Amino acid sequence: MPPHTLTFIQLVLGISVGLLVPSDITSINLPPLMLVGLITCMFAQVSVSYLWLHKKEQWSKMDSLLGSAPGAMAAVLALNEAQPIPSSKVIFTHTIRLVALIILAGIIASDAEPKALQLTFDAVSYWLLAVALLAWVCGGMLEKIGIPAPYMVTGMVTAIIANSMLSEAHLAIPQVLVFAATSALGALLGIRLKDITGREFLIHTRSGIIVTALSLGVTLLFAFGFSLLLEQSFVVLLMSWVPGSIEAITIAAIYLGLEPMLIVLNHVTRMVILHLLPLAAKWLYPTKFKPTRKRI
Template sequence: MFEGSSRYSLLIMSIIALMAASVGLLSAIPLAELFMSAAAIIFLRKRFNVQVVIPTSLLMFIQVMLGISVGATISLSELSHTLNPAVILGLVICLTLQTSCSYWWLHHKEKWNPFESLLGAVPGAMAAILVISESGNKPSPKVVYSHSVRLIILIVLAGFISNTTADVAIEHTAIGWQQWALLSGVIVISMFFGKLSLRFGIPAPYMIASLVIAAFCNSYISEIDLAVPSYIVVFATALLGSLIGARLAETTLREALTYSKAGVFVTIIGLLVAAVTSYVASYVLGLSWVVVLLAWVPGSVEAMTAVALLLGLEPAFVMVNHAIRLLLLYTLPVVLKNRLEQLREQQ
């Protein structure tokens, strides 16, 4: 009935994302828009055989908006007040151990190939990982399931800790024309440098370019606050859900259960490593263990910062640590470009 509808993939995904984003804006359920849009794409594929192809323009939009959203949370003044070299070193050690232990499990126990094991092991940067995986033109439902399961578990844990979901709903704030002008300028500049970076073969070029440019503006343009309207972030998140759904739709139930099991074990490994390293760091640096744990657990910036706010546990420290973690993970494809290419060729 819907054969050939892949030509209308962008339209289909945009409509679904708009509907899911509307629900996300009106509900207090964390990331409802992401899971609803993913479920809708899977339903269309399984029930009506709709073949959805991920358009390049969609990936570009997601990269730019998520990059700006993360970059807008980073400023040099906040970094100087909340971080020191010892904390950054501890965060890097935690990330290294989480990735190494998860990689070992996926490669040696789950028998994943090296490339998929590395992508599935990287803790808590699903947007960046999806873009990296997509650049290889080889869909990897294993990686998507691993990160999706981890995201679901961490959202549930965050809701359990805060004991409420109403307080973590997105705060809808209006922005003025000056902020719109600044945001538009950042988008245009990000597109330019992203396209320029693409010529040099840099993975996730639009995301990295927009993140760096947004962070620079947030640090040096004090007259105007760089902000991304909440409904745009929600819409981009819903589009990300559509991308996830398009990747998961080709997976059988048996494969889904197998990949979900791997995701559960990887999540447990990441949480255990975060708990141990944060405890040692809190003892050495004289910080609160719960605060460091929230700052280093492989969750999203929004969810972990919301929990810190609810519990009164230094939300600025938690937010900046997660922003630095995402910054490190988003630049990982550049640092390990040659190694990633070698692993991809081994598939």
């Protein structure tokens, strides 16, 4: 594939996540205890999945950590590619989760009217180009010091700042670019899995199903417990903390008459935390990762 494919994926998906953060985020009431619940739920999801993969499946510590991340597959892929030897089982495990989410999104959004993919240029598009250029330059600087997934981090941070400063512009990344980045991500996943054997397929499928089930089980427990503490709807907390597609969860929340903005804010917070994982990984494992530009 083209040498800068992963850079393109990181920029597009990083900016798209950053633009999801509402410019008037302070106007949305997110109880501090709910934020505590989100973070502790994520920690429990990662811990339970990590222990299973490391202790039961005998995965390495790094592979177990990457395999247990609740979502943000592009960030996981970038971290995995930054390892000296990328792990196919990490990608396969996340692919199982991704397939489940795609099926869920298809079921939830089956009644929605399809929208034509358009790529037009206007004032907003030029602002987005400026955001992308700044993110690309800053990402190159982070790449030189060995930060994994640098363009995803700078894309997200730059988009958050631009969205807050240019709230009247209503910045939104064209869906055709998100579609292209997602398709490229799928192609990269296919390349990484092309040499997998039938036996490995069965083993990693089992691992992916178990890890997904463990994450969902942890989410159910935390949603139930914090629904009692917060006197909040169990379904709202479940949809706020379940590892899943922001778009699919938002559509489901609207259909069910729940609190879509509160649910979206929880998922955006989760995605921001997960997309900052490259910085944490560089701090925790300073010699583990290396630049990925020449790998793909």
